[in-house]
Amino acid sequence: MNKNKGQGILEALLFAAGDEGISLQQITDVLDTTALQATELLEDLQEEYKKKSRGLSIIEVGGVFQMVTKKEHSEYLKKLVESSNSASLSQAALETLAIVAYKQPITRIEIEAIRGVKTDRSLQTLTAKALIKETGRAEGPGRPILYGTTKEFLDCFGLKTLKDLPPLDDVQEEALEQDEADLFFGLPS
Structure with a gap:
């Protein structure tokens, strides 16, 4: 050849x-x-x-x-991605994605118990964007679907493995700090 x-x-x-x-x-x-x-x-x-x-x-x-x-x-590729028709994830979808990432494999009912609200729409959006997928079925009544993250999720967030996710304690501390900062910005001057 x-x-x-x-x-x-x-x-x-x-x-x-x-x-x-x-x-x-x-x-x-x-x-x-x-x-x-x-x-x-x-x-x-x-x-x-x-x-x-x-x-x-x-x-x-x-x-x-x-x-x-x-x-x-990269700057041109970033512009392409940002200008594409695909909308960014809603707050609800991001919360659902975080729960799936940290607690996988997890069922819809378990996600809803953590979030306190329905997650059907968020799960559909995340599945359509290939950030999560069905990973099997849980044992028990109705054999509910188990969800987990995908390779696309890792690629999207620049992770090699799920072990690269920040420890949950750090995430919780950052969320608390952010809430405190928001409280200060909400005070009258």
């Missing part, structure tokens, strides 16, 4: 693999080549992306290769 054709196929593989990425072993298997040849193809393609004024680059994370956007274009 010639170099240009190999790079084109590799580029297509990286694009198709998306956030999951592709390992060197997968590349060698698909291209029916050696690890050395696959590595050379990767390095050559990485150099091509560096030379040209492109918006993408190829990185290795955790043993897999991914095609990612360049950091220098």
